[in-house]
Amino acid sequence: MTQSPRTHTNGITAGRLDQATLAENFSDLHPPMDRHEAQVAADRCYFCHDAPCVTACPTSIDIPLFIRQIATETPEAAAKTIFDQNILGGMCARVCPTETLCEEACVREAAEGKPVKIGELQRYATDTLMEKNVHPFDRAEPTGKRVAVVGAGPAGLSCAHRLAMKGHDVVIYDAKAKPGGLNEYGIAAYKSTHNFAQAEVDWLMRIGGISLETGKGLGQGLTLPGLQEEFDAVFLGVGLGGVNALQAEGTDRDGVADAISFIADLRQADDLTKLPVGRNVVVIGGGMTAVDAAVQSKLLGAETVTIAYRRGTDRMGASKFEQDLATSNGVRILTNVMPVAVHGNGAATELELEYTADQGGKLVGTGETFRIAADQVFRAIGQTLGEVPSILDLDGGKIAVTGAGRTSIMGVWAGGDCATGGDDLTVTAVAEGRDAAEDMHEILMG
Structure with missing residues (x-):
């Protein structure tokens, strides 16, 4: 149902849909399993030896x-098994692209094209334990060592929890007002409902030994030399702060913005009827962020939403599931096109695109262009490293690391999206934070 919209810039307005419709649109993408559904799903597992899903x-x-x-009706024990390896297993069950990780490797997928619902079963187990407000781990005796963790995203939280569990005192710093990083600010609202990201942080910190200071980051009240002097070790999980520029004319027009900021604004909005969205929205990019921005624009009431990607669908960073999610919500996906110019008189009204072709492995424009209506254009073409000390070695625009996250500076580790080797997934960031903590512990106690 529509309601009287409140016009902002050009065709961008708030209040295209009423609160009831928005509540339904942004409800849980995958409603949680009940006990019977979990039992039926668990019964399909072959319990493979050397299971390929574990490797994936x-x-x-x-x-x-x-x-x-779960099959033996001990979901709390199942949750402990999950949390042993992934302390953010609750969020990962909601946001991980399981269809291209564990479920794609599932023997049932290979044999029948229908894998075991590993992600949904993981959520069932972790939710069961977390809803009992129980923390499954005890903290070791204090070691007297202090570690600074910069960045309260998945990598930083995972690192901090593992260090605290081993008896170290940890201070987490984050430049934003809330902890959680990508989980709090960068994921589609329909993937993580009911303020789960903050509830998970609160639950994680029940291990003890962790303090949190928000509004502080590198270049924002903190320096790496200062942290090194105060703490026995430092972990950097600062994520990616910048957004790549759109190489097209007219990108300074009103209505052109980055998708990450749009998603963050939506995640922090108390009233979605007050969040403006265009009538004709175009998202430039082909990854998960592009799909999240496009689908949520449609759910907010945009009339037409288009994803424009420079290569074919097989090269898109978004999985086939995510692509299908977009099209099932009415999003059009244009492939082999790149932006040339944003047109309009002060504010965007049209986006000019040029067809592309692959010539000897190099992407080139064909010279053939066309225009589509666009009063709101979102950039989802990758992020860049934000504020980091110049004394750190970089590789490919990220902090260079070796082994379990060791940087070029003794006593400083890094992990997650800001470091080399990551693939911009929550689950990978969790693994890197955990492994860095294990390495730090050995060094600190060695």
Whole structure:
């Protein structure tokens, strides 16, 4: 149902849909399983020896074991199995592209084209334990060592929890007002409902030994030399702060913005009827962020939403599931096109695109262009590293690391999206934070 919209810039308005419709549109993408559904789903697992799903999981969760524990009606034990490897297993169950990780590797997928619902079973187990307000780990005796963790995203939280569990005192710093990083600010609202990101942080910190200071980051009240002087070790999980520029004319027009900011504004909005959205929205990019921005624009009431990607669908960073999610919500996907110019008199009204072709492995424009209506254009073409000390070695625009996150500076580790080796997934960031903590512990106690 529509309501009287409140016009902002050009065709961008708030209040295209009423609160009831928006509440339905942004409800849980995958409603949680009940006990019977979990039992039926768990019964399909072959409990493979050397299970390929475990190898495909970046955090190496013992998937057959936790599913067997669900099948034997001990979901709390299943949750403990998950949290042993992935302390953010609750969020990962909601946002991980399981269809291209564990479920794609599932033997049932290969044999029948219908994998075991590993992600949904993981959520069932972790939710069961977390809803009892129980923390499954005890903290070791204090070691007297202090560690600074810069960045309260998945990598930083995972690192901090593992260090605290081993008895170290940890201070987490984050430049934003809330902890959670990507989980709080960068994921579609329909993937993480009911303020789960903050509830998970609160639950994680029940291990003890962790303090949190928000509004502080590198270049924002903190320096790396200062942290090194105060703490025994430092972990950097600062994510990616910048957004790549759109190489097209007219990108300074009103209505052109980055998708990350749009998603963050939506996640923090108390009233979605007050969040403006265009009538004709175009998202430039082909990854998860592009799909999240496009689908949510449609759910907010945009009339037409288009994803424009420079290569074919097979090269898109978004999985086939995410692409299907977009099209099922009425999003059009244009491939082999790149932006040339944003047209309009002060504010965007049209986007000019040029067809592309692959010539000897190099992407080139064909010279053939066309225009589509666009009063709101979102950039979702990748992010860049934000504020980091110049004394750190970089590689490919990220902090260079070796082994379990060791940087070029003794006593400083890094992980997650800001470091080399990451693939911009929550689950990978969790694994890197965990592994860095294990390495730090050995060094600190060695």
